[in-house]
Amino acid sequence: MSNQEIVSLGKQNYMSNYSQFPIAIRSGKGICLTDEDGKEYLDFVAGIAVNALGYGNEDEKKALLEVIESGVLHTSNLYYNSHAVHAAKMLNDLAGSEEVFFCNSGAEANEGALKMARKYGSSKGKSVIISFNHSFHGRTYGAVTVTGQEKYHKGFAPMLPSVVYADFNNLDSVKALADEHTAAIIVEPLQGEGGIIPAEKSFLEGLRVLADELDALLIFDEVQCGLGRTGKPFCFQHYGVEPDILTLAKALGGGLPMGAVLAFKRAKGIFSPGDHAATFGGNVASAALAEVVLSKLPDLSAEVERKGEYLGAKLRQIVSKHPSLCIEERGLGFMRGIELKISPRDVIAECMKNGLLVCSAGYTVLRFVPPLIASEENIDKAVAIVDEALTAFE
Numbered sequence: 001m002s003n004q005e006i007v008s009l010g011k012q013n014y015m016s017n018y019s020q021f022p023i024a025i026r027s028g029k030g031i032c033l034t035d036e037d038g039k040e041y042l043d044f045v046a047g048i049a050v051n052a053l054g055y056g057n058e059d060e061k062k063a064l065l066e067v068i069e070s071g072v073l074h075t076s077n078l079y080y081n082s083h084a085v086h087a088a089k090m091l092n093d094l095a096g097s098e099e100v101f102f103c104n105s106g107a108e109a110n111e112g113a114l115k116m117a118r119k120y121g122s123s124k125g126k127s128v129i130i131s132f133n134h135s136f137h138g139r140t141y142g143a144v145t146v147t148g149q150e151k152y153h154k155g156f157a158p159m160l161p162s163v164v165y166a167d168f169n170n171l172d173s174v175k176a177l178a179d180e181h182t183a184a185i186i187v188e189p190l191q192g193e194g195g196i197i198p199a200e201k202s203f204l205e206g207l208r209v210l211a212d213e214l215d216a217l218l219i220f221d222e223v224q225c226g227l228g229r230t231g232k233p234f235c236f237q238h239y240g241v242e243p244d245i246l247t248l249a250k251a252l253g254g255g256l257p258m259g260a261v262l263a264f265k266r267a268k269g270i271f272s273p274g275d276h277a278a279t280f281g282g283n284v285a286s287a288a289l290a291e292v293v294l295s296k297l298p299d300l301s302a303e304v305e306r307k308g309e310y311l312g313a314k315l316r317q318i319v320s321k322h323p324s325l326c327i328e329e330r331g332l333g334f335m336r337g338i339e340l341k342i343s344p345r346d347v348i349a350e351c352m353k354n355g356l357l358v359c360s361a362g363y364t365v366l367r368f369v370p371p372l373i374a375s376e377e378n379i380d381k382a383v384a385i386v387d388e389a390l391t392a393f394e
């Protein structure tokens with residue numbers, strides 16, 4: 001079937017909650033994708049910061065084939081499976097956490113973290129969650145409530161009670177809201193959907209001190225910025241500030257749905273049997289791919305740290321070259337953005353025409369989240385296409 005036939009079948013049968021580009025992806029190799037009409041693209045979207053190892057990775061293929069050969073794709077959490085317990089051990093070793101809960105997505109990981117926070121606070125008379133303006137934590141009710149952007153709440157009231165919003169990178173605004181009723185503070189160390197905005201070191205350090213003073217839990221949402229994307233296995237490792245709870249998803253399952261909630265010292269043992277669950281959590285196939293991704297994470301992160309500097313420098317050159325269209329470059333590692341003065345969607349469409357997939361973050365930022373295996377040569381090619389696209393709008 002052609003792009004057009006698939007797109008029209010989608011339009012006839014899907015709910016209209018997405019504004020999708022009119023192509024359908026057929027196959028991928030390395031960091032390149034091919035659509036149903038045979039057009040090739042360099043992929044700097046990676047399934048929105050998911051496909052860390054790119055497409056057609058041999059180790060992922062082997063791991064998945066072994067799971068298929070075993071005949072067991074899923075067991076439920078009534079029983080253990082070797083892949084999930086190994087993935088949990090690898091996460092705890094890499095992050096310095098003590099326990100892991102597996103689920104299926106970023107929103108679901110944040111729901112788990114919020115329930116942990118409320119349970120932690122329940123015997124202490126605390127239930128208030130402090131979140132941040134411009135944050136994004138997912139679309140389920142708890143996750144969307146702590147998402148500090150009005151556009152995601154519109155039409156869905158009432159939201160979860162006892163959630164308040166402070167300004168990102170403004171510790172005084174947090175202190176103004178914090179008191180003995182605060183159960184948790186949830187924050188992205190590098191805001192993604194809100195526009196690729198990194199936290200300042202003093203801000204995260206201040207949140208850590210405040211959470212300790214209040215006996216509240218500090219939750220870092222690293223669904224997008226975790227797992228090697230910023231050039232360390234976890235983004236918080238750039239800051240030397242450890243959370244009480246860390247949420248992950250996106251890259252974790254190597255392209256299969258998988259999320260995780262990691263508990264550090266103070267948050268250990270909050271859940272008892274029966275408190276929380278997910279039928280598919282720690283699913284055999286997802287966990288087998290997580291083992292592959294996690295085994296490569298230390299080397300991959302080091303590479304991203306180096307290549308991310310290169311990407312950042314190249315994007316800053318673009319900003320300097322097109323001052324009438326660009327405001328600034330921001331980000332860390334392979335999670336970067338250029339704030340534009342024009343709609344990112346038009347630039348994205350122009351890049352797509354020229355064989356590059358990029359996406360937006362918020363209304364003004366052109367986002368670059370390539371597979372972690374992207375090379376300097378890939379970066380040069382992608383940046384040249386963005387340069388050409390911007391030139392078309394001058």
Ligand SMILES: Cc1ncc(COP(=O)(O)O)c(C=O)c1O
Nearest residue numbers: 105106107136137138192223224
């Ligand atoms: C920081 C952050 N948290 C949570 C989510 C929600 O993840 P999911 O779409 O897997 O529910 C996202 C998705 O973009 C995210 O960027």
